[in-house]
Amino acid sequence: DIQMTQSPSSLSASVGDKVTITCQASQDITNYVNWYQQRPGKAPKLLIYQTSNLEKGVPSRFSGSGSRTDFTFTISSLQPEDIATYYCQQYDDFPLTFGGGTRLEI
Amino acid sequence: QVQLVQSGAEMKKPGASVKVSCRTSGYPFGAFYVHWVRQAPGQGLEWLGRILPDSAGTAYSPKFQGRVTITRDMSIGTVYMELSSLRPDDTAVYYCARGDSLFDFWGQGTLVAVSS
Numbered sequence: 141d142i143q144m145t146q147s148p149s150s151l152s153a154s155v156g157d158k159v160t161i162t163c164q165a166s167q168d169i170t171n172y173v174n175w176y177q178q179r180p181g182k183a184p185k186l187l188i189y190q191t192s193n194l195e196k197g198v199p200s201r202f203s204g205s206g207s208r209t210d211f212t213f214t215i216s217s218l219q220p221e222d223i224a225t226y227y228c229q230q231y232d233d234f235p236l237t238f239g240g241g242t243r244l245e246i
Numbered sequence: 247q248v249q250l251v252q253s254g255a256e257m258k259k260p261g262a263s264v265k266v267s268c269r270t271s272g273y274p275f276g277a278f279y280v281h282w283v284r285q286a287p288g289q290g291l292e293w294l295g296r297i298l299p300d301s302a303g304t305a306y307s308p309k310f311q312g313r314v315t316i317t318r319d320m321s322i323g324t325v326y327m328e329l330s331s332l333r334p335d336d337t338a339v340y341y342c343a344r345g346d347s348l349f350d351f352w353g354q355g356t357l358v359a360v361s362s
Contacts, residue, residue, distance in 0.1 A: 141308075174348045176291075183341055183352035184291065195350070227291055231347035235307035236281075236293040 142166050142230050146239030153246060159215040161242045163228035168208045172232040175204055175213045177224045178241075184227065188213065220246060248272040250280075250342050250353035257359045263330040266356045268342030275323040276300035279346055282316060282327045284338040285355075294340075297325060332360045 143166035153159050163173065171191040176184040186195045188204040191211060201216045215222055223246055228239040253267040268280060281296040295306035297316045304316050315328045325342060340356045343349035 172347065176349070183343075183355055184349070185352075186348055186350050189348045229291075229348075234305055235309070236347075238291040238293070241290045 141235055142169060142233055142237055144228055144230055144237055144239040146228055146242055148242060149240060150243040150245065153218050153244070155218055155220060155246060157218045159218050159222075159244065161213040161226055161228075163206075163211045163213070163239045165209045165211070165230055165232075167232075169230045169232035171207050172230055173204070173206065173211045174229045174231065175202075176227045176229065177222075178227065179224045187226075218244075218246065222246075248344065248351045250344060250351055252340075252342060252353040252356045255357040255359070257361070258332050260333055260360060260362055262332050262360075263328060264332060264358050265326055265328040266340050266342075266358065268325045268327070268353050270323045270325070270344070273344070276320065278344050280316075280318070280325040281343045281345065281349060282314075282340060283343055283349070284340045286335070286338040289338075292338075294327065294329075299325065329358075332358075334360050334362075336360050 145164045173191050175188040178184040187198050187202050192204045203214045205212050225241045225243045227241050249271045251269045256264050276299045279296045282294040284292050294310050297304045299318045318325045337360050342353040344351045
């Protein structure tokens, strides 16, 4: 299985801060990474697909970058509604796997 | 609009099986994969498998191979996930989600609790 190592596991930041989350794959996965937001008690929501593409309706303060084994998810200016847990997910190979999650607090 | 609506919470004893349904609407059912992802309490996300309704072709995580079966009913646009030989550590919220390599629409989740 491809392991997705996500860091940090938790993060505290202030409104307006720039926030960065990283995900490292255990092998080259080209650019086959998606990012999700999960608010407490809710299903995950797709934010970024194929490393850097913003899903329709997602605010432009969210972005993604990277390639091969190293990927980054960024919130350019943190908003109160961004309190959630964020997950990366690879789809280069089966089984599809997720990072361990980053819990974001304000 | 696209919707995935799951069946209600289940309580099961160890060794039993559970079958969770995911009723879809708002898109051509046969053309999109439907996946199953679970989340144990306070834990991360774990992929179980997927089905392409048009062909009924499936793929399963090796971790669950032999215990999980995903099927569909084309007449009512519904996908089912059955997990057998349940253990207490199968206690989780089970989600269905639509997509090929990404999950763009999700069900609301179904809690499956396994306890003696």
